[in-house]
Amino acid sequence: MTSSSASFAVEHYDLAATLSSGQAFRWRQVEDAWEGVVGSRWVRLCQEPGRIRARTAEPVADWNWLRHYLQLDVRLEDILAAFPDDEPMRQSVESCRGLRLLRQEPWECLASFICSSTKQITQIRQIVALLCQRFGHTVAVPNGGAAACAFPTVQRLAEASEAELRQCKLGFRAPYLAATARKLARGEVDLARLSELPLEPAREQLLALPGVGVKIADCVLLFAYGFPQAFPLDVWIIKALRQLYFPNRRPKMARLRRFSRTHFGSQSGYAQQYLFHYMRTKRRPGKEVAS
DNA sequence: GGCCAGGCGCGTA
């Protein structure tokens, strides 16, 4: 077995913030690097000044899969320039220059976020890890490294019983994940074709899946399909909008939804991720970074 | 020990 390595020049790319920011759940910090599985490849990423180094366990001839996953060709300056010029966005960008959006595989992203409802990010990581251990096929790792698994296929989870899923700590989410996997396995929704659709029809397709509401649909539309105006409204973002844009007022959810669609411009999804990260990491009395 | 977590689905009004 021969490992492979590569080096990518990057500007304004905060790898640690990006991989730990609650959009993907399979990255583990190991010393000064990040280890994870992308598709069926184990990979170790390391940030160095002006570059990201990558190492795999098996030979790699073409690194486009990783360039795509990390969105290395996106010019962050162009995206930040599209943000509204207001104080909350300035603070959010100031708190973390280099936060990026990944481009994840749709099924893994969808399944992970079905597991996410009323869970903290650390718990989502744990659930996803258990699903991979139990239902994913093993992938090659470097000699002496810990075993690693791919994310389970649709078919494998469609065959899993609700009880087996509950053993992965899914709780009341287990029937949702099972039902969605089965629906996809039957071909009732084709995730591969959603990228051909405009935002609204793509969202409608996702909303037809059990356990998928507007918030989870928007996470998948943003993190897996790259719709730049998908804007997941979760508890953190609702808190952010209330505190930062409507202080001392009591906007209703309908007002916040309208605001989220109209205020943040052509890259509102990215803006949302900056707000999310800002709210989770800014100092709160007596607390460190939320997990 | 109580509150809350990158919600959803369903019943009521």
Place this chain on the structure above:
DNA sequence: TACGCGCATGGC
């Protein structure tokens, strides 16, 4: 359309 509630589980 707009709330309220139950649903498992664990971190803090």
